[in-house]
Amino acid sequence: MSTQADDLLAFAERDLISMRDVSRDEINAFLDMAERFESLTQPVLQGKVLGSLFFEPSTRTRLSFSAAMQRLGGSVVGFADAKVSSTAKGESLHDSIRVVENYCDIILIRHPREGAARLAAESTRLPVINAGDGTNQHPTQTLLDLYTIRKTRGRLDNLKIAFIGDLKYSRTVHSLIETLTHFDNELFLVSPQSLRMPPDFIDELDTRGTVYTEDEDFFSIASDVDVIYTTRIQEERFPDPVEYEKVKNAYRIDRAAIERIGAEVTLLHPLPRLNEISTDLDDYPGSAYFDQARNGLTVRKAVLSLLLGVKF
């Protein structure tokens, strides 16, 4: 029989590169464990150093990991921008990692190139966390999304979850939907035609037997929807600005839209937002997009501690 500790053993002291490497049991065990970090104030990471390598900028993720590390007593070395890294001198990523592994106990990497985090992990014996590799994966974002859903709705199964906006390019949505196939939920995929979920992901939903509907209309969502996950629609995806303007307003959620649906819904957004969610929703009781930032800190404390093999 698999105990929680066993589930975490599999997760511990290895890398966190892709949610595809993490099982349902591991997710559940991880989220149970992460809860304990909400109130933890002991310096369990004292003496540990995080190598924080941002080959492209990301304030949110970088500050969140940096705060998580330091709140647990650890410290941070690294860079926020590739322009100040040795990459500018033509060094290979493999070599950069082989050097930096001497300075730290765990490596966090953000890189514009898909697969960069996996390559980093193969270059070092240290645990490596993927903080985003191009359009591919950003696993701690998915874990904090799951954590927030479970915290607000009490479970990860038997939920109606709607995804709104750019379902074609959003790394966040792809990873969360893929991970949700481990669980039993009903999905609503709402997007303009030109930003529909790619066929690969649709095939995966079919294969895994996930129930879903695709629609262009926001109000196709069930009136007892539990979670609405919205993403930014980026203007640069549209060759025609007129087309963008039309779509942008069609998927803008405000208080009136939520009240028309009528559900007590949890509203999520990976942030930054532009105008996809009206600020009149900021004090709506179900709005959890700023809570996601707080939960991100908790989840990252747990990930750092787990990969560093800290027991408590």
Place this chain on the structure above:
Amino acid sequence: MSTQADDLLAFAERDLISMRDVSRDEINAFLDMAERFESLTQPVLQGKVLGSLFFEPSTRTRLSFSAAMQRLGGSVVGFADAKVSSTAKGESLHDSIRVVENYCDIILIRHPREGAARLAAESTRLPVINAGDGTNQHPTQTLLDLYTIRKTRGRLDNLKIAFIGDLKYSRTVHSLIETLTHFDNELFLVSPQSLRMPPDFIDELDTRGTVYTEDEDFFSIASDVDVIYTTRIQEERFPDPVEYEKVKNAYRIDRAAIERIGAEVTLLHPLPRLNEISTDLDDYPGSAYFDQARNGLTVRKAVLSLLLGVKF
């Protein structure tokens, strides 16, 4: 009867956005309290995290706050440059603050736009410190100027204080002069015609009954002047480079000029200097412009501790 502790209660656990919000009693109580930080080595801010958000660069202020925080056992997350922040993705300042407040216990903000610090303070329940918002306010600069004057001259009243150079655009000068209207001093305002004190500030001096003279000639200063506060005259303020050259040299202070005045004067400058103060004054006994940097560390330790509600 108002005690010192009461005065500080008003100051504590709120924001520090503008010196206009701080009373004479609060200033006195704060400066008394700040003195104790000169020799403090206990880690009274252990476990506390400063969110240090520099939407425009400022080495001096950033390093000073970072050192103050870390010397008292705290830690720092943040960025030194807006280019690596989410603002580049179009995020509102309100949203940025709502996110960052989850990672830290107190927020320091430098922003090119006037009013940005106030907006940040309204966006979060955390204490916010203004580290400069455009041409508006930079209150810890004013506090360290006051601290340095009191430390070198023993008091903040009954002084003759001369301000030299750019009195039109200098945020530092405006804020210090406004704050000095709480006290009873005689001011000498020395500048070229084109860089005179703006009428608003002159009106304020009149209203508050502050005694002052305006002159273009450096040697109009009283021979028993206590403090000379000099600022950088910026070339870009002058449409005609010839005009700049003339003015630049007229307001350059050197050892001979100080000796001609004959006073035992305290020399202040917010730094960086170009050539407004000759390096032959660096070892003049009254030169306190590098001491201002040291006092800035002390003052910022006190501000951080006070706003974080640390008692000791």
Place this chain on the structure above:
Amino acid sequence: MSTQADDLLAFAERDLISMRDVSRDEINAFLDMAERFESLTQPVLQGKVLGSLFFEPSTRTRLSFSAAMQRLGGSVVGFADAKVSSTAKGESLHDSIRVVENYCDIILIRHPREGAARLAAESTRLPVINAGDGTNQHPTQTLLDLYTIRKTRGRLDNLKIAFIGDLKYSRTVHSLIETLTHFDNELFLVSPQSLRMPPDFIDELDTRGTVYTEDEDFFSIASDVDVIYTTRIQEERFPDPVEYEKVKNAYRIDRAAIERIGAEVTLLHPLPRLNEISTDLDDYPGSAYFDQARNGLTVRKAVLSLLLGVKF
């Protein structure tokens, strides 16, 4: 009789600007002492602050010092890039140092201009470490090279050491060769004609009685060579790209080349490498170029502690 403690007294609580200031006895005493830092985990630098001033970027050196400081319990303030420093406002280096000395206990400076570190040291009573001043000196690189040679070969005398590649411009090679003249070794200087060792350095070898040969052919190296130190040949040094291509391949070392020499050789490189050392050598037992990064951390822990006057 000179004891080890006496040798270190000379080194302690002063600056580390140039290897020319460090004697043979001091080097030996320092390397003995540095070994103890390999396993040291006590926070001997707790409460100490490093001012880390990078007027030009250098990830490797910056992260290494930052990790060394924090692993020993200290903290770091500073900048990674001159664009965010007050230098952009025209401040002199002297003034920048006079300000920063108020925030920290020791200063680390990287600057594009030769002599900048010496000038910084003359501006402050704090210890200053040169982290590279233009083409001039980078003493902790030399100390870590010496440390790595002694650790792998057991001694710093009676070795055959080959230097390959750009012997004309490489700061690393010049400083290491100059320092090795304190010891009794045989040197092989292998480079293209256009990148030969400058006459000044050759004169110094002659004066100090160091045995050396100069050659263009990699295989002129003795078959019982102990150490091969390779450097990057930079394309921009060559007016003619064809000339560069020819030279680049002639000085590229791979496993076959090392096996043809037949020695159990230690391979060093200051990194970053481009293709001067084939990756097929990365798991060759004598390859120590990534170990240099680890030894850099140890050496920098020792330098920081020594200059800060930490006894243990």
